[in-house]
Amino acid sequence: xxxxxxxxxxxxxxxxxxxxxxxxxxxxxxxxxxxxxxxxxxxxxxxxxxxxxxxxxxxxxxxxxxxxxxxxxxxxxxxxxxxxxxxxxxxxxxxxxxxxxxxxxxxxxxxxxxxxxxxxxxxxxxxxxxxxxxxxxxxxxxxxxxxxxxxxxxxxxxxxxxxxxxxxxxxxxxxxxxxxxxxxxxxxxxxxxxxxxxxxxxxxxxxxxxxxxxxxxxxxxxxxxxxxxxxxxxxxxxxxxxxxxxxxxxxxxxxxxxxxxxxxxxxxxxxxxxxxxxxxxxxxxx
Amino acid sequence: xxxxxxxxxxxxxxxxxxxxxxxxxxxxxxxxxxxxxxxxxxxxxxxxxxxxxxxxxxxxxxxxxxxxxxxxxxxxxxxxxxxxxxxxxxxxxxxxxxxxxxxxxxxxxxxxxxxxxxxxxxxxxxxxxxxxxxxxxxxxxxxxxxxxxxxxxxxxxxxxxxxxxxxxxxxxxxxxxxxxxxxxxxxxxxxxxxxxxxxxxxxxxxxxxxxxxxxxxxxxxxxxxxxxxxxxxxxxxxxxxxxxxxxxxx
Ligand SMILES: Nc1ncnc2c1ncn2[C@@H]1O[C@H](COP(=O)(O)OP(=O)(O)OP(=O)(O)O)[C@@H](O)[C@H]1O
Ligand SMILES: [Mg+2]
Numbered sequence: 322x323x324x325x326x327x328x329x330x331x332x333x334x335x336x337x338x339x340x341x342x343x344x345x346x347x348x349x350x351x352x353x354x355x356x357x358x359x360x361x362x363x364x365x366x367x368x369x370x371x372x373x374x375x376x377x378x379x380x381x382x383x384x385x386x387x388x389x390x391x392x393x394x395x396x397x398x399x400x401x402x403x404x405x406x407x408x409x410x411x412x413x414x415x416x417x418x419x420x421x422x423x424x425x426x427x428x429x430x431x432x433x434x435x436x437x438x439x440x441x442x443x444x445x446x447x448x449x450x451x452x453x454x455x456x457x458x459x460x461x462x463x464x465x466x467x468x469x470x471x472x473x474x475x476x477x478x479x480x481x482x483x484x485x486x487x488x489x490x491x492x493x494x495x496x497x498x499x500x501x502x503x504x505x506x507x508x509x510x511x512x513x514x515x516x517x518x519x520x521x522x523x524x525x526x527x528x529x530x531x532x533x534x535x536x537x538x539x540x541x542x543x544x545x546x547x548x549x550x551x552x553x554x555x556x557x558x559x560x561x562x563x564x565x566x567x568x569x570x571x572x573x574x575x576x577x578x579x580x581x582x583x584x585x586x587x588x589x590x591x592x593x594x595x596x597x598x599x600x601x602x603x604x605x606x607x
Numbered sequence: 608x609x610x611x612x613x614x615x616x617x618x619x620x621x622x623x624x625x626x627x628x629x630x631x632x633x634x635x636x637x638x639x640x641x642x643x644x645x646x647x648x649x650x651x652x653x654x655x656x657x658x659x660x661x662x663x664x665x666x667x668x669x670x671x672x673x674x675x676x677x678x679x680x681x682x683x684x685x686x687x688x689x690x691x692x693x694x695x696x697x698x699x700x701x702x703x704x705x706x707x708x709x710x711x712x713x714x715x716x717x718x719x720x721x722x723x724x725x726x727x728x729x730x731x732x733x734x735x736x737x738x739x740x741x742x743x744x745x746x747x748x749x750x751x752x753x754x755x756x757x758x759x760x761x762x763x764x765x766x767x768x769x770x771x772x773x774x775x776x777x778x779x780x781x782x783x784x785x786x787x788x789x790x791x792x793x794x795x796x797x798x799x800x801x802x803x804x805x806x807x808x809x810x811x812x813x814x815x816x817x818x819x820x821x822x823x824x825x826x827x828x829x830x831x832x833x834x835x836x837x838x839x840x841x842x843x844x845x846x847x848x849x850x851x852x853x854x855x856x857x
Pocket of ligand 1 (some may be wrong): 332334337355357358359360362363364402510560589
């Protein structure tokens, strides 16, 4: 569905995206996981035709991101990291303007708006100015806007940054519902648990490069299924193993009887720390 | 053509909702500046000046103030709104992302400015009719006012696309808009200026809108060349803003 080939994006001399190639065929939820400044937003802006790549190519559903820009714009929806709503008009007005811009038939606008406001719990807020809403409600409004024209692919840049736990789970449910109704969702996040809980497929990006790609299970298997946390010299150290038996063997040989340790499944966080190098030697700040 | 206008209205909707919500404040801000010009020049200065270019000063100055206010209200409304939506709300991204042609985007972003410019001109025309018998409403007067509003809105779009933030916006204002306001024969005759300045002034768009509006309002022979120049300026601003948008420089 999305094909990225040797994508490079520079701001002046600074290379923000450094030769990314990806072939995304999944229909479900695709996650871009990376730390601050990794190049997630930059890549997403290129995918949504907001930014021209310095070099390399992007095709979305067989359409070229530069040549067929207008055609792609009809098929995608986007929620930006920094909410891009008109702040001085109401939720309802923002949604209507968005629908008009995307040429949703006038007859459909009201029914679709009702449907989405119900789904996102926005009914009570429809006539409030965006300026008067808290971050979570602004984000829900932005999502309602992005869904008005029934995009085939929805791009969400850090959809849950700054949301409380409850809103976060509500948002996850919304994203899952969208997937189940056939929309492909491409999201970025720097929360490991979010990527693990929500995404069917994940690419880990750091310093403008993809350092790993696969399903959460595949990624976990890259470093082993089992992790052991133990203390040494006042620090918590994590080591990963291919099987439980190997982990047990390590424990009986290396960890003294009286010290504590824990044996658990590896998580994306372990994968991430190990692959980005910040986890070299297995040191985890806890 | 119909598609372009339809697109422009879609683009303008957010601004129109804004206008509807703030109609009172918009009206007040629209009216203050031209009324101040009117009071200080027509009354203040008018009482000390007898005749300018063969008509009473008040008849001379009102068309100038109309021209001036189309520049200031159209330019600042359009440029400010675009700068705000681009740099502070990033809501301009939504417009870039929608399947509407770039000409529609540029024209759509001009609509709020044109409405303000026309509101302002209407009030000044009424004042002109009340204050002096020399002031006439002619078709050419309405056409040139509309054209100058459009031209200055398009200039505002170019500025809104180019500026990086408030400092560059102010720079543009001081280097382009302010000099025009004071030099282009709006409130006194250009013939009083040194000749080298007259040459520069002859190239500025505000000289030509002033020239056209004044001639149309006072029944002088209509300066068709100035009208053509205004249209050329308008097209130039349209092309530049379309270029900036198409090249992704916005
Ligand atoms: N307009 C810009 N001009 C110059 N440099 C930029 C610009 N936008 C981003 N950068 C730089 O490019 C790099 C990647 O930025 P990007 O916004 O894509 O990161 P990100 O992964 O989205 O980070 P975050 O998690 O903080 O949102 C950063 O180092 C940033 O400083
Ligand atoms: Mg980002």
